[in-house]
Amino acid sequence: MSKTVLVQAKIAPEVKASVETLFEAWGFDISTAFRMFLNKVSRDKAMPFAFAEEKHPTAAEKHDMRVLGIKNYATLLQAYRAIDAARADYDAGRGASFGSVTDMFKDTFGAPYADSLPH
16 A cells, blocks of 8 residues: 655635535545646646636726726636627527617626616
């Protein structure tokens, strides 16, 4: 039997809760996921994902953040993905019709974003 060592890591509680839910759905826990990650790095001598340079919002994206009342860039990117998904649904005939842009934003993002739009 091989010996093991204890490895500890600090992580934000909301991240831990989020990944615990995912891992549980996949049938394992955080310890198993962490062992899988370390074993893959050890075996491949490489990270199992690509590193990307942190992207910063363009002037147009900063404008969208102000208009939508979005405080961080990641949330803006999520909003863009939601809009793209809604557009794809609409193009595929699964879309909804709204009486105004404000109504569409309320349905897509909730009242706080839509209420920040100019009327």
